[in-house]
Amino acid sequence: MKRDSATDPFDLAVETGETPWALETRGMSVDYGAFRAVKDLTMGFEKRRVTAIIGPSGCGKSTALRAFNRMNDLIPGCRTEGQVLFHGADVYAPEVDPVKVRRWIGMVFQKPNPFPKSVRENILWGARINGYSGDEEELVEGSLRQAALWDEVKDKLDKSALALSGGQQQRLCIARAVAVKPEILLMDEPTSALDPISTSRIEDLLEELKSRYTIIIVTHNMQQAGRVSDRTAFMLLGDLVEYAPTKELFLNPKDGRTENYISGRFG
Amino acid sequence: MNAGKFRAATGARGDGSFLPNLGKRQAAGRRWAAAFAAATIAAVLVLGALVASIVNDAFGLVAMEYTVDPATLAPGGDIEKLSDAELVAALEGNLKSRRLRALGNEKPLAERERADLLALVEDEVIKWEVVETFSLAESLLGRAEVDAFVAAEHPQAKLVFRSWVNARYLSASQSATAIDAGVRSALIGTLMTILITVATAFPIGIAAAIWLEEYAKDDKWNRFIRVNIYNLAGVPSIIYGMLGLAIFVRALEPVTSGAAFGAAADPTGANGRTILSAGLTLALLVLPVIIINAQEAFRAVPRTLRESGYAVGATKWQVVWHHVLPAAFDRVLTGTIVAVSRAIGETAPLVVVGASTFLTQDPTSVFSKFTTLPIQIYQWTARPQEDFHNIAAAAILVLLVLMLSLNAFAIILRNRLRAKKRFA
Ligand SMILES: Nc1ncnc2c1ncn2[C@@H]1O[C@H](COP(=O)(O)OP(=O)(O)OP(=O)(O)O)[C@@H](O)[C@H]1O
Ligand SMILES: [Mg+2]
Numbered sequence: 210m211k212r213d214s215a216t217d218p219f220d221l222a223v224e225t226g227e228t229p230w231a232l233e234t235r236g237m238s239v240d241y242g243a244f245r246a247v248k249d250l251t252m253g254f255e256k257r258r259v260t261a262i263i264g265p266s267g268c269g270k271s272t273a274l275r276a277f278n279r280m281n282d283l284i285p286g287c288r289t290e291g292q293v294l295f296h297g298a299d300v301y302a303p304e305v306d307p308v309k310v311r312r313w314i315g316m317v318f319q320k321p322n323p324f325p326k327s328v329r330e331n332i333l334w335g336a337r338i339n340g341y342s343g344d345e346e347e348l349v350e351g352s353l354r355q356a357a358l359w360d361e362v363k364d365k366l367d368k369s370a371l372a373l374s375g376g377q378q379q380r381l382c383i384a385r386a387v388a389v390k391p392e393i394l395l396m397d398e399p400t401s402a403l404d405p406i407s408t409s410r411i412e413d414l415l416e417e418l419k420s421r422y423t424i425i426i427v428t429h430n431m432q433q434a435g436r437v438s439d440r441t442a443f444m445l446l447g448d449l450v451e452y453a454p455t456k457e458l459f460l461n462p463k464d465g466r467t468e469n470y471i472s473g474r475f476g
Numbered sequence: 477m478n479a480g481k482f483r484a485a486t487g488a489r490g491d492g493s494f495l496p497n498l499g500k501r502q503a504a505g506r507r508w509a510a511a512f513a514a515a516t517i518a519a520v521l522v523l524g525a526l527v528a529s530i531v532n533d534a535f536g537l538v539a540m541e542y543t544v545d546p547a548t549l550a551p552g553g554d555i556e557k558l559s560d561a562e563l564v565a566a567l568e569g570n571l572k573s574r575r576l577r578a579l580g581n582e583k584p585l586a587e588r589e590r591a592d593l594l595a596l597v598e599d600e601v602i603k604w605e606v607v608e609t610f611s612l613a614e615s616l617l618g619r620a621e622v623d624a625f626v627a628a629e630h631p632q633a634k635l636v637f638r639s640w641v642n643a644r645y646l647s648a649s650q651s652a653t654a655i656d657a658g659v660r661s662a663l664i665g666t667l668m669t670i671l672i673t674v675a676t677a678f679p680i681g682i683a684a685a686i687w688l689e690e691y692a693k694d695d696k697w698n699r700f701i702r703v704n705i706y707n708l709a710g711v712p713s714i715i716y717g718m719l720g721l722a723i724f725v726r727a728l729e730p731v732t733s734g735a736a737f738g739a740a741a742d743p744t745g746a747n748g749r750t751i752l753s754a755g756l757t758l759a760l761l762v763l764p765v766i767i768i769n770a771q772e773a774f775r776a777v778p779r780t781l782r783e784s785g786y787a788v789g790a791t792k793w794q795v796v797w798h799h800v801l802p803a804a805f806d807r808v809l810t811g812t813i814v815a816v817s818r819a820i821g822e823t824a825p826l827v828v829v830g831a832s833t834f835l836t837q838d839p840t841s842v843f844s845k846f847t848t849l850p851i852q853i854y855q856w857t858a859r860p861q862e863d864f865h866n867i868a869a870a871a872i873l874v875l876l877v878l879m880l881s882l883n884a885f886a887i888i889l890r891n892r893l894r895a896k897k898r899f900a
Contacts, residue, residue, distance in 0.1 A: 283779075283786065285694060312789030322780040324799065334798065335788030382784070389788050 231256040231393055231423035232277060232314070236291035239269070239276050241284075246272040248447040249291070254393075254440075259415055259424045261438035261455065263431060265470065269447040270427040274395050277425065278314035279307040295393075312339055315386035319398040321378035323370035323385070328353075328362050331370045331381055335389045348388060355421075356384035357414050376407025383414065387422070394418065396426040400433065412437050431471055435459055443467045530876070533869030534640050537615040539608040539626045539633040544570055544601050555597055563593040570601045599656075606655050606863045607633050640870035649836045650852070654863035659871050661838050662852040665751060666878070668839060669848055670820055672755025673762060678812055680759075681766030685808075688767070689774040690796050709764040717825030720757025725749055725829060732756070734843030749830030752842040757829050758822060762815040769811030773804035806893040813886035817879045823850040849875045 230253035239247040247269040254260050262270045272281065279300060281287040293300045300310045323331050332349045333341075341348065349366065353359040358380040362373065370381055379399060386394055400408040415424060415437045428434050434441050435455060442452040443464075451458060451467045462468040546553035549566045558566070564585045568576060579585060585593070598604060607630050610622050615637065626635050648658025688705075692698040729748035730736040777800050785795035831851040839846055849871055856868035 278787075280783065280786065283783065308786075308789055308791050311786055315789075316783075316787040318780065318783065318787075320780060322784045324781070324784060325803065335790070338791075338794050338798075339789050385784075385788060 230254055230294075231296070232425070233294040233297075234273075234277075234291065235294065237273070237276060237293055238290045239272050239281060240288045240290075241272075242286045246447055247276065250449050252442060252449060252452050254423060254425055256423050257419055257421070258439040259419050259426060259437050261434035261441045262425065262427045262444060263429070263434050263441060263470075264444035264450075266429070268444045270444055271397050273444070274397055274425065274427050275316075277393075277395055278311045278316055280311070280316060282307050312389060313391050314393040314395060315389065315391035317379070317382050317386055317394065317396040317399045320402055321375055321382055323373070323378050323381050325369065325371055327367045328370050328373070328381060329366040331385050332388045335385055339389050341389075352384040352388040353381075355387050355418065356380040357410060357417070358384055374407075376403045376410065379403060379407065379411065380414070383411070383418075387418070391422065393423045393425065396424065398427055398429060401429060408433075431459070443470060445470070530869050530872050532612045533866055534612075534873050535615075536612045536638065536866070537610040537622055537635055538606050538638045538863075539610075539630050539635050540604045541607050541630060541633045542605070543603040546602050549597070549601070555594065555602075560590055560593060563590075563597055566597055566601055567593070575600070604655065605653075609638075609862045609866055640866045641873050645867070645870055646874070649838065650834055650847070651836070654856075654861060654867050657856075657864075657867055659849060659852060659874055661835050662847050662849045662871070663874065663878075664838050665754075665835075665846045666820060666848040666850075666875075668751050668842065669755045669758060669826075669846060670816060672752060672842060673758040673819055674812070674816055676756060677759040677763050677766055677816075681763050681812070682770050682808060684763075685767045685770030685774060686796060686801075689771045690792065690800065705764050705767055709768055712824075713761055713822055714824040714828060716757060716761040717828030719760060720753060720825060720829045724753035724756050732843070734841070749832075749845060750843045751839055751846040754826050754829055754831070754846050754848070755842070757825050758819045761822065761825060762812075762819045765815040765818075766812050769815065770804070770808045773807035773811065774800055776807065777803045806890045809893070810886050810890045813882060817882045820879055820882070821850050821875065823854050826851055827854070849878070 233253040234250050237247065237250045238245060250273055262274065264270050275281045276289050277293055277300075279289075281289060289301060295310070295313065299305070300307075300314075324334060326334065329349055332352050333345055336345075336348055350359060350363075353362060358377060361377060362381075365372070370378065373381060379402070383394075383399075400411050403411070412433065415426070418424060419439075426434075426438065438455045440453065441455045441458045443450045443458065443462075443466075445466055451462060451464045453463070458467065459471055462471065546555055549555055550558050550562075555563070555566075567579075567585060571579075576585075579596070588596075608626065614622055623635070626633055645658045646663070647660055648656060649661045651657040688698065688702060692701075724732045725748040732748045732750050732753040734750070734752075781799050781803060782795050785799045790798070826846075826848060832845045832847045833855060835845055835847045837844075853868050853871045853875065856864045856871065859865075
């Protein structure tokens with residue numbers, strides 16, 4: 210059953226891409242068995258902006274993020290309801306292949322997890338399997354430059370990625386994600402395993418990356434959310450409590466629970 | 477003194493609800509450690525006893541008698557020193573004329589190779605015969621008693637030190653006399669059998685493990701299959717022999733005898749009791765173990781590695797092929813080799829499948845009759861004669877060396893794969 214890509218609603222959505230939001234959820238709920246980890250989430254993510262999701266541990270931030278690119282499909286017993294619209298096309302529509310979703314919505318994880326291959330192969334593998342036919346050297350250099358890693362690894366392209374430092378590995382994971390030229394980058398606490406210097410490197414990087422990509426970042430660090438994001442969402446026990454431009458949310462929270470959380474009274 | 481200071485410095489801080497018990501805890505730890513060391517020593521002792529008993533039988537003094545004293549043929553009895561012409565003369569002087577004529581008809585003596593002549597003089601003129609064998613312990617520690625015993629019981633006999641594993645033993649086939657018998661056919665049989673086992677069980681086992689671990693849904697049927705693969709791994713090997721007999725020897729005879737492929741009927745009349753049947757039977761035997769082991773290897777691949785593959789838009793197959801398999805391969809390989817080295821030592825299923833009891837010819841193809849090292853050991857130890865027990869011990873040594881090399885190969889391969897994984 211070969212699908213004609215020109216009439217695939219998902220591909221059409223990617224091509225036209227004319228919706229106010231790059232990604233939008235409508236009544237999205239995620240269950241682990243009988244436990245509802247994310248409840249009725251309705252929100253939109255602006256194009257070419259950084260959106261931060263904050264909230265106490267266990268409130269469902271990672272679960273929501275992983276639902277956006279159907280990563281939760283890999284967890285047995287995890288079910289998603291409602292809609293996740295990517296340029297208006299529901300990524301959970303029955304005819305949509307999750308492989309295609311993940312190709313457009315890339316992901317960077319909390320713990321750096323490069324492939325146990327060379328630096329070069331880390332960049333090229335994803336591009337190759339997605340049918341990249343351009344110049345490979347150009348792609349490697351371009352992706353590493355976007356991740357602000359080129360100068361550090363240009364002499365070690367054929368060395369194992371596992372020989373890099375944690376911060377370098379995490380930037381390599383970012384380079385690997387951008388190498389397939391996605392539209393959206395999901396980042397789940399990308400700096401929580403890193404030292405302050407690597408962290409500020411990656412924060413600077415986000416500023417650069419948002420000129421090309423829509424970025425959704427989960428973070429525990431409220432200063433970080435304040436520094437890097439344009440809009441911030443606060444979640445609590447699976448609910449979206451408040452979602453506003455970052456400055457507004459931090460300086461002038463509407464909800465008491467948000468205020469308690471950002472002033473450090475719980476969580 | 478230092479300890480006293482430390483106690484003085486810290487003791488003051490306790491509020492009395494923590495009783496001093498470190499001494500007791502450390503003592504308990506030491507007792508357990510001693511028990512573990514004792515267990516290890518026991519295991520090493522048993523292993524040492526095993527090896528010692530084999531070596532004890534595989535080397536030692538033998539008392540041999542002859543029909544014609546080699547000293548009458550060559551000075552000092554060393555027939556190696558004789559020229560070809562002298563060897564021919566020795567044959568002509570000692571053999572019956574009928575035997576000489578028969579040999580001459582095969583090939584005139586004058587045209588024969590030197591090795592051939594030497595063998596003829598040994599086998600037909602001198603006719604060495606083992607009358608008594610001694611273990612290595614007896615030979616080394618009780619030499620005086622051995623000498624006295626031989627002098628009393630076999631005054632004619634000559635006492636020589638013999639390694640039952642020797643070049644001739646490795647290159648000769650089965651024979652009715654122990655001193656002439658060798659393991660060549662059995663060794664070739666073992667290698668060919670195990671090659672068939674690996675070539676079938678390895679790919680099928682891995683494929684099944686991939687399906688079960690990566691693709692199969694976690695439903696009632698698949699759980700049933702999984703549980704039963706575990707059960708199969710525990711089924712006694714002789715039952716696999718009966719299965720092999722029913723399937724490969726009987727039902728699939730046209731295939732396992734080679735008739736279906738137009739192979740000429742085996743002149744020895746194997747009738748499906750072939751190397752192919754033996755190899756496939758052992759493949760059945762190791763398959764569950766290989767599957768279980770490979771499943772565990774795949775399960776040990778961290779989820780983060782799979783997720784990093786999926787996150788750049790890989791399909792399930794791409795993740796399995798490019799990431800899960802390479803990451804798990806060293807474990808899969810070692811598990812397989814451990815399973816296979818167990819299969820090398822299997823005897824019971826091959827007896828059932830129909831190993832030949834007396835095979836003097838090397839197998840020529842997978843459709844030949846077969847015997848293997850363990851079968852040979854089993855048959856030789858069952859004989860009453862002492863010297864057959866010696867060649868059985870020698871065969872055990874050969875089998876052990878084969879298994880140890882296989883295991884060493886596994887370890888080297890694993891370490892290389894690991895190193896590659898780390899520094900790729
Ligand atoms: N695989 C799973 N199976 C069952 N329950 C899960 C699973 N993963 C997460 N949960 C539950 O879902 C809830 C949300 O988890 P999630 O990982 O999304 O939290 P989080 O906000 O990312 O927390 P943290 O900040 O600690 O990462 C938690 O109560 C957690 O126990
Ligand atoms: Mg999380």
